[in-house]
Amino acid sequence: MCGIVGCILKDKEKPVAPILLECVENLDYRGYDSVGIATFDGSIHVKKDKGKIPEVDEKLNLADMPGNFGIAHVRWPSTGVPSKINAHPQLDQAGTIAVVHNGSLKNYDELKGELIADGFKFKSTTDTEVIPHLIRKYMNEGFDLEHAFRKTIERLDGSYAIAVICEEENNKILATRYQSPLKIGVSDDAYFISSDIPAIIDYTRKIILPAEGEMIILDESGVKVHDENGNEIEKETVLIPWTAQMANKGEHPYFMIKEILEQPDAVEFTLDEMDNIRKIVDDLDNIKNICFVACGTSYHASLSGKYLIQHLAKIKTDVVLASEFKYTADTLDEDTLVIFISQSGETLDSMNALRIAKETSPTLAIVNNIGSSMTEEAKYTIITQAGPEKGVAATKTYIAQLTAIYLFAGLLAKDDDLIEELHKVPNYIREVLEKSEEIEVLSKRYSFAEDLFYLGRGFSYPIALEGALKLKEISLIHAEGYASGELKHGPLALINHRVPVIVILPPGSDYEETMVNLEEVKARKAIILSICAEGDGKAECKSRDVFTINPNVSEMVAPLVYTVPLQLLAYYVTLEKGHDPDKPENLAKVITV
Ligand code: M6R
Numbered sequence: 001m002c003g004i005v006g007c008i009l010k011d012k013e014k015p016v017a018p019i020l021l022e023c024v025e026n027l028d029y030r031g032y033d034s035v036g037i038a039t040f041d042g043s044i045h046v047k048k049d050k051g052k053i054p055e056v057d058e059k060l061n062l063a064d065m066p067g068n069f070g071i072a073h074v075r076w077p078s079t080g081v082p083s084k085i086n087a088h089p090q091l092d093q094a095g096t097i098a099v100v101h102n103g104s105l106k107n108y109d110e111l112k113g114e115l116i117a118d119g120f121k122f123k124s125t126t127d128t129e130v131i132p133h134l135i136r137k138y139m140n141e142g143f144d145l146e147h148a149f150r151k152t153i154e155r156l157d158g159s160y161a162i163a164v165i166c167e168e169e170n171n172k173i174l175a176t177r178y179q180s181p182l183k184i185g186v187s188d189d190a191y192f193i194s195s196d197i198p199a200i201i202d203y204t205r206k207i208i209l210p211a212e213g214e215m216i217i218l219d220e221s222g223v224k225v226h227d228e229n230g231n232e233i234e235k236e237t238v239l240i241p242w243t244a245q246m247a248n249k250g251e252h253p254y255f256m257i258k259e260i261l262e263q264p265d266a267v268e269f270t271l272d273e274m275d276n277i278r279k280i281v282d283d284l285d286n287i288k289n290i291c292f293v294a295c296g297t298s299y300h301a302s303l304s305g306k307y308l309i310q311h312l313a314k315i316k317t318d319v320v321l322a323s324e325f326k327y328t329a330d331t332l333d334e335d336t337l338v339i340f341i342s343q344s345g346e347t348l349d350s351m352n353a354l355r356i357a358k359e360t361s362p363t364l365a366i367v368n369n370i371g372s373s374m375t376e377e378a379k380y381t382i383i384t385q386a387g388p389e390k391g392v393a394a395t396k397t398y399i400a401q402l403t404a405i406y407l408f409a410g411l412l413a414k415d416d417d418l419i420e421e422l423h424k425v426p427n428y429i430r431e432v433l434e435k436s437e438e439i440e441v442l443s444k445r446y447s448f449a450e451d452l453f454y455l456g457r458g459f460s461y462p463i464a465l466e467g468a469l470k471l472k473e474i475s476l477i478h479a480e481g482y483a484s485g486e487l488k489h490g491p492l493a494l495i496n497h498r499v500p501v502i503v504i505l506p507p508g509s510d511y512e513e514t515m516v517n518l519e520e521v522k523a524r525k526a527i528i529l530s531i532c533a534e535g536d537g538k539a540e541c542k543s544r545d546v547f548t549i550n551p552n553v554s555e556m557v558a559p560l561v562y563t564v565p566l567q568l569l570a571y572y573v574t575l576e577k578g579h580d581p582d583k584p585e586n587l588a589k590v591i592t593v
Contacts, residue, residue: 002076002088002102003027003195004182006163006173008069008218010189015039017065019190019203020072025053026199026247029255029390031588032074034087037062038098039070040165046098048073048087069173069218071163073100078593079108080125092132093121096167099135101128102195103159103180104593111155131162145169149176150215150230159348159592163193172219177212180592181346181373184208184216184223186237191218196590197240197370198247198388205240209371240370246387256391256474256581260567261433264426266396267560269385270403271422274411277404280364280380281411287337287362290317293325293353294341295591297394297469301401302341303462304559308406311556312413325353332360340365341405343389343397344590345372354378366404368397382408391582392589393474395567398466399429402560418556425560428550432564435547439565442529442545443572449477449500453491455484455521456504457514459555460562463504467566474581475574484517497525502569504562505532505539508555518542531562 005023007016020037035056036048045065049056053074056062073088080086089098105111108127111134116122120133131152138148145166153162159179165172175182175193185192187204193216194200197207208223210216214233215226225235252258290309292302299321306317320328322340332338338357342350345367354377357363365378368386375381384400403422410418446452452471456464465481472479482491484503495501501521505514515538522528522542532539533551540546553561574581 002032003030003074003199004071004100004102004161004163004193005195005199006071006175006193006218008173008191008220010220012068012220014068015066016068016070018063020070021057021062022202023192023194023199024072024074026202027074027196028053029392029582029589030074030196031076031392031583033077033082034075034084035062035073036087036089037065037070037072038089038165039065039067040167040170041067044091044095044098044165044167046089046091046095048089049084050082050087069165071098071100071165071173076588078104079127086124086126088128090124090126090129090132092136097132097135098165099128099132100163101131102161102592105130105156105158105160107157127158131156135164135166139168146174146215146217146230149174161195172217175216175218176214177210179212179348179351179373182210183371184210186223191223193218197242198390201240201242201247201388202244205242206237207240207371208235208237210235211376238371242388247390254391254580254582256393256395256571259389259391259396260564260571262387263396263399263564264429264433266384266386266400267403267426267429270400271407273382273385273404274407277382277407278411280382281408283380284337284362286335287315288335289337290315291332291336291338292317292319292341293322293338293350293357295322295347295349297398297466298341298343298401300462300466300469301398301405302339303465304402304459305339305405305409307459307462308409308556309412312409312415312418315412322347322349322353326356329356332357334361336361338363340374340378341401342366342374343368343394343401345369345374346590346592348592350374351377366401368400390589392584392587393470393570393581399560399563406557406560421554421557424552425557428553428561429564431550432561436568438547439568440572442547443569443576445545446500446529446569447475447573447576451494451499452477452479453487453495453499453501453521454479454481454504454566455487455501455514455517456481457484457517458510459558460504460506460510460514463559463562463566466563467502467504467570470567470570471573473587474570474584475577475579476584477573484514487517488520492520492524495521495524495526497527499526501526501528502566503528503530503543504558505530505536506549506553506555506558506562507533507536507551510555531565
């Protein structure tokens, strides 16, 4: 999705453009097709174009712009094709107001019609361009920048995080947000606004979290936040426990592999949240039903939560895709806890569902991004301690989500054995990671495939779904995750000697039935790779390949461990096919549309 940044340096002589460039580079994981910067030094300077940051930088030398303050943008198109004209910043007609915007405006057509009738001329086909024209219209009517911006915001219907600079009031950046993320950063030398913390983490860990509708004013003397009526309000500054090193690749070629390798820590740090989680569980004494709501990988973590909570706590638990939530919302009541699982805490489908759910039910958000919108809106919050995740494919945040869900379920069911077992998971994952070269070798044997199936049963069904999603989103190979007993009801017709089938076979009560399903695909000559326990002679003899896991990993905690070789497989197959695992085509890390 789009990302915005703004920065004002206290030192008037120092150019801001190199800093803005570095910050938007740090936002590139959100997904984008064009980039632009506007700075001010007596007049507004703009450089922008379609393309990846290195290409545009090579052409335009983005760091070479004068002025000690400015705004920057990476664009993921929602309205208007990717092009230089549609790239942000968008300007008013005279080029004296520059705006960057993340979000989308539902009523831009109507506003555009009105502005055209008033004589304003449009250059782009973006929704954003109405914003600088509206600000100019109100400034022409005699309002100062802050009031003109406020009147503009009142006219917008949609989601937005917006930052503005203006030639007439040339010492400040104004910004605001509604249903789109925006943070304020404070350092000794500069003030920032940014869509996401990793963009500015190299400069500061001191963050202020503006609420929806608040107006942010950055100037050389500091940060002011005004409420909707223009009154200045005090805001708390929080110290983010993330470091710049956590948000950088370090010696690793890609974020994805760095983040896969960080998973033992993600589990350990999330286990440290046990006391916080216990307080929430204690407060939820009367809950009769649970409903998980999530998208993508977070949906798969939720599905594991359903299996676990039903099994251990015997509480009826549903899982609903956030985009489908409104169709089941009528069945909610005050006895149903609605749990939102999200890495970003910003996914619009989940946010929309949260806003509906909180009308009737207690809500809990399990998110990784500190200060994200879901933490503002949900009644209870658990922060997973995976640190910043930049690869588009969720890996360590998924394992951290599972850790938080398993802790929650274990505490809810007062199951000390599960809690004890969870503390062994970091070492089980380390053992898998130590054998990652085996997966690298296997990836060469499976990258030829055009279609793959992943099979699992019970606790292993979400593992199959997640393994397939990882592979398809980054390697672009078609993959399906199936409940292994369901295969015979249709998809078995697609199995033949060219189709690899990956079978998730942890030891436990589902083993024998899953083995029957393995036999079914073997009879159709499928190429079988089993993920099974060390010493599982049966699986070894019936599969072409096996990857083995510590036999002490029970089927109940298998999602936390058996998923890891599948992440590695997706990663290595993607490299084998020559794709970038961090930035798959057409996907963004944070989906706020
Ligand atoms: O930030 P969220 O967890 O709410 O995001 C949900 C999905 O968009 C996300 O999990 C997506 O499926 C990932 N790319 C999967 O790797």
